[in-house]
Amino acid sequence: MSVTGPAGFRAAGVAAGLKSSGAPDVALVVNDGPVQAAAAVFTTNRVQAAPVQWSRVAVGDGVARAVVLNSGGANACTGPEGFLDTHRTAEHVAEGLGCSAGDVLVCSTGLIGVRLPMDRLLAGADAATAALAGDGGPAAAEAIRTTDSVAKTVHLERAGWSVGGMAKGAGMLAPGLATMLSVLTTDAVVEPATLDAALRHATRLTFDRVDSDGCMSTNDTVLLLASGASGVEVSAAELTEAVTAAAADLARQLVADAEGASHDVAVTVRGAETEQAAVQVARAVTRSNLVKAAVFGNDPNWGRILSAVGTVPVEQAAFEADEVDVSINGVLVCRAGGLGEPRELVDMAAAREVLVEIDLHAGQAEATVWTNDLTHDYVHENSAYST
Amino acid sequence: MSVTGPAGFRAAGVAAGLKSSGAPDVALVVNDGPVQAAAAVFTTNRVQAAPVQWSRVAVGDGVARAVVLNSGGANACTGPEGFLDTHRTAEHVAEGLGCSAGDVLVCSTGLIGVRLPMDRLLAGADAATAALAGDGGPAAAEAIRTTDSVAKTVHLERAGWSVGGMAKGAGMLAPGLATMLSVLTTDAVVEPATLDAALRHATRLTFDRVDSDGCMSTNDTVLLLASGASGVEVSAAELTEAVTAAAADLARQLVADAEGASHDVAVTVRGAETEQAAVQVARAVTRSNLVKAAVFGNDPNWGRILSAVGTVPVEQAAFEADEVDVSINGVLVCRAGGLGEPRELVDMAAAREVLVEIDLHAGQAEATVWTNDLTHDYVHENSAYST
Numbered sequence: 001m002s003v004t005g006p007a008g009f010r011a012a013g014v015a016a017g018l019k020s021s022g023a024p025d026v027a028l029v030v031n032d033g034p035v036q037a038a039a040a041v042f043t044t045n046r047v048q049a050a051p052v053q054w055s056r057v058a059v060g061d062g063v064a065r066a067v068v069l070n071s072g073g074a075n076a077c078t079g080p081e082g083f084l085d086t087h088r089t090a091e092h093v094a095e096g097l098g099c100s101a102g103d104v105l106v107c108s109t110g111l112i113g114v115r116l117p118m119d120r121l122l123a124g125a126d127a128a129t130a131a132l133a134g135d136g137g138p139a140a141a142e143a144i145r146t147t148d149s150v151a152k153t154v155h156l157e158r159a160g161w162s163v164g165g166m167a168k169g170a171g172m173l174a175p176g177l178a179t180m181l182s183v184l185t186t187d188a189v190v191e192p193a194t195l196d197a198a199l200r201h202a203t204r205l206t207f208d209r210v211d212s213d214g215c216m217s218t219n220d221t222v223l224l225l226a227s228g229a230s231g232v233e234v235s236a237a238e239l240t241e242a243v244t245a246a247a248a249d250l251a252r253q254l255v256a257d258a259e260g261a262s263h264d265v266a267v268t269v270r271g272a273e274t275e276q277a278a279v280q281v282a283r284a285v286t287r288s289n290l291v292k293a294a295v296f297g298n299d300p301n302w303g304r305i306l307s308a309v310g311t312v313p314v315e316q317a318a319f320e321a322d323e324v325d326v327s328i329n330g331v332l333v334c335r336a337g338g339l340g341e342p343r344e345l346v347d348m349a350a351a352r353e354v355l356v357e358i359d360l361h362a363g364q365a366e367a368t369v370w371t372n373d374l375t376h377d378y379v380h381e382n383s384a385y386s387t
Numbered sequence: 388m389s390v391t392g393p394a395g396f397r398a399a400g401v402a403a404g405l406k407s408s409g410a411p412d413v414a415l416v417v418n419d420g421p422v423q424a425a426a427a428v429f430t431t432n433r434v435q436a437a438p439v440q441w442s443r444v445a446v447g448d449g450v451a452r453a454v455v456l457n458s459g460g461a462n463a464c465t466g467p468e469g470f471l472d473t474h475r476t477a478e479h480v481a482e483g484l485g486c487s488a489g490d491v492l493v494c495s496t497g498l499i500g501v502r503l504p505m506d507r508l509l510a511g512a513d514a515a516t517a518a519l520a521g522d523g524g525p526a527a528a529e530a531i532r533t534t535d536s537v538a539k540t541v542h543l544e545r546a547g548w549s550v551g552g553m554a555k556g557a558g559m560l561a562p563g564l565a566t567m568l569s570v571l572t573t574d575a576v577v578e579p580a581t582l583d584a585a586l587r588h589a590t591r592l593t594f595d596r597v598d599s600d601g602c603m604s605t606n607d608t609v610l611l612l613a614s615g616a617s618g619v620e621v622s623a624a625e626l627t628e629a630v631t632a633a634a635a636d637l638a639r640q641l642v643a644d645a646e647g648a649s650h651d652v653a654v655t656v657r658g659a660e661t662e663q664a665a666v667q668v669a670r671a672v673t674r675s676n677l678v679k680a681a682v683f684g685n686d687p688n689w690g691r692i693l694s695a696v697g698t699v700p701v702e703q704a705a706f707e708a709d710e711v712d713v714s715i716n717g718v719l720v721c722r723a724g725g726l727g728e729p730r731e732l733v734d735m736a737a738a739r740e741v742l743v744e745i746d747l748h749a750g751q752a753e754a755t756v757w758t759n760d761l762t763h764d765y766v767h768e769n770s771a772y773s774t
Contacts, residue, residue, distance in 0.1 A: 045694060045697040045698055046696075046697040046698075046699070046701065046708045047693050047694055047696065047697030047708045047711075047724065048697075048708070074690070076690060076694075077689075077690055077693055077721065077724055077725050077726070078725060078726065079709070079723070079724070079725035079726065082725070111690065112688075112689075112690020112691070112693070112694060113689060113690040113693075113721065113725075113726055113730075114726075115726075216694070216697070216698045217694060218690075218693075218694050218697065289676065289761075289765075289769070290769055293765070293766050293769035293770045294769065294770060296766060296770040297769075297770030299770065301499075302464075302499075302500060303461070303463060303464055303498065303499020303500040303605075304499070306434050306464055306499070306500075306605075307432060307434055307463075307499060307603070307604060307605050309433075309434065310432040310433040310434030310435075310603070310605065311432055311433075311603045312433070314433065321433045321434045321435070322466070324434075333500075334464065334500065336466070337434065337464055337466070338464050338465060338466035338469070338500075339464070339465065339466065339500055339501075339502075343500075374676075374766055374769075374770075375766060376763050376766050376767070378676075378680070378766075379680050379683060379761055379762060379763050379765075379766055380763070382676070382677055382680035382681065382684075382761075383680045383681060383683040383684030383686065383761075
């Protein structure tokens with residue numbers, strides 16, 4: 001049911017001709033209330049696409065009536081003209097809905113450094129407005145796909161209220177050009193501040209821990225809209241639980257559909273002094289091309305894992321190199337920084353999922369970061385993207 | 388002429404059966420003096436191979452008589468036993484040469500997490516000692532190859548003295564498993580402290596700026612030995628110039644022979660506040676898989692370059708995203724963070740070398756970091772290394 005699972009939302013997805021394939025490329029999500037609370041998390045890249053610049057300001061008051069999203073062009077690095085394009089898009093959609101442009105958020109995804117064909121985009125926005133429907137969530141999810149092989153949606157029911165969502169992205173919150181966008185919706189009755197806190201908690205533990213290729217995009221945006229249409233007031237804890245679960249579901253779908261990947265890799269670091277230290281060590285492993293290529297080769301090459309762990313500066317994570325254990329798919333191949341069980345005992349070919357567990361023996365904190373293997377298809381897809 | 392170009396050195400390379408291919412795998416370099424000054428730079432990885440642990444201590448007094456190197460096994464993550472293996476190797480070579488074990492440095496390269504076959508290694512060391520010759524430099528360079536398609540050597544003549552050297556590595560100072568090793572030699576008359584300063588200056592500007600796949604190894608070692616055999620006293624400036632030039636030559640050879648690469652990419656960042664800021668920005672670009680895959684596709688995808696630049700935290704490099712210029716092979720494809728010349732004007736297919744120039748317009752400092760493209764062959768070679 002995607003973003004229209006919760007009550008109070010309509011959505012649509014249409015083909016506006018932004019994609020040369022003719023596939024759907026403009027989506028619209030509208031919050032019919034009774035309230036229009038909104039929260040957002042954006043890329044921390046210093047190069048920010050025009051829609052990110054716009055939406056960051058527009059969502060600043062915690063209110064949004066609608067989100068218009070397009071694939072087929074990121075509208076990033078397009079200068080003041082690109083920003084005006086985004087502004088025009090918001091104004092155009094606002095006119096159609098009879099609201100203020102400041103209550104229309106904009107998301108774009110696609111190639112960087114190319115202006116959007118505004119005539120097509122605005123006509124597409126009109127068509128989407130006309131097509132808005134209470135069951136339009138799946139169509140909206142279709143329209144935001146770029147290299148995604150499937151649309152990603154979620155709908156989690158709670159007691160009288162629910163959280164829905166859609167996402168696009170070929171692997172991570174920060175997937176570079178194959179930007180990640182997500183719109184989450186709920187019909188719970190919540191304050192904007194609670195909404196914001198729940199979304200930040202959720203993204204920190206889910207989308208932020210999906211690290212397909214280590215590249216951070218100019219367009220990444222995660223939005224959470226609340227309509228209050230269920231009439232059910234929920235606590236901050238209840239909301240946070242459901243939003244985090246929905247985001248985790250979508251994040252896992254992104255990993256499973258990462259560009260050209262043949263393995264999903266969960267790197268869990270235990271025994272860290274702090275959660276942040278565990279995340280740093282896990283990221284060092286998930287960003288090692290040598291580790292990722294070895295996983296592609298179904299090669300339990302724990303030396304590369306330990307070598308990646310060793311690149312983390314001591315001020316970021318305290319541990320002794322000769323105390324670190326590494327397991328791959330449950331086999332303790334490295335014990336205390338040295339040889340453990342024979343690597344031949346590890347079977348990596350049997351399943352798409354690979355579990356790397358690292359114990360630093362330096363504390364009680366832990367964290368898991370997901371990544372994918374580095375494959376021929378990744379190289380192929382990413383060497384041919386804009387050509 | 389490799390390491391035996393300068394006077395006062397003998398070297399050898401032999402096949403000891405460490406490599407299953409039967410190719411040469413044990414090298415020995417001996418400094419016959421009259422002095423035996425030595426300096427070294429090692430990997431900063433917290434996981435350090437046994438030979439790194441040994442050599443770091445052994446070279447601490449600024450004196451070394453010999454270096455024994457092996458390919459066919461990194462002797463990393465091999466615990467106390469692995470360290471004893473390294474110690475035995477040094478003692479064995481020292482006996483053969485009639486010197487102290489503390490004056491024998493050891494370097495190893497190959498798979499992590501596997502013990503070395505000591506009987507073969509020690510027999511190989513004996514054979515290398517017997518084969519030592521004043522023209523043995525090229526044979527030594529052959530014996531340290533792993534995935535290198537060619538041996539890398541250099542010899543730069545100066546006024547009555549010279550600098551020689553050899554290196555192995557498939558791309559960088561910190562290439563993960565395909566470790567980088569280099570031995571530089573000179574017959575100049577210099578103090579150990581001068582030698583050390585010259586080597587640190589040289590590695591900082593050369594090997595440290597070669598960043599083929601962003602992975603840092605457990606075994607990386609660069610050694611500089613001085614025999615004083617020319618009788619020519621040189622200034623610190625003269626030595627630094629020659630050692631830096633020799634290291635730059637070898638570093639360039641490493642890039643040109645990087646595993647599976649089809650392009651060498653020089654990323655030059657100008658207009659930075661500090662040299663360190665320029666290096667940080669350049670590294671963000673050279674470590675982006677999306678940029679590297681685009682280069683493989685001969686795709687002047689400057690959006691990915693700008694997106695990588697934008698990931699550098701402001702505390703590491705001051706710049707405004709909308710002031711950054713990017714040129715690829717001389718074409719200014721991105722002006723002031725936005726569209727510049729048409730990307731179609733860029734020809735990347737014509738040459739192996741690709742020049743990316745980034746102007747931050749934030750100062751006067753600059754730096755260049757080299758990398759390679761991300762290719763199918765890189766994935767292939769690195770997914771099949773240990774299997």
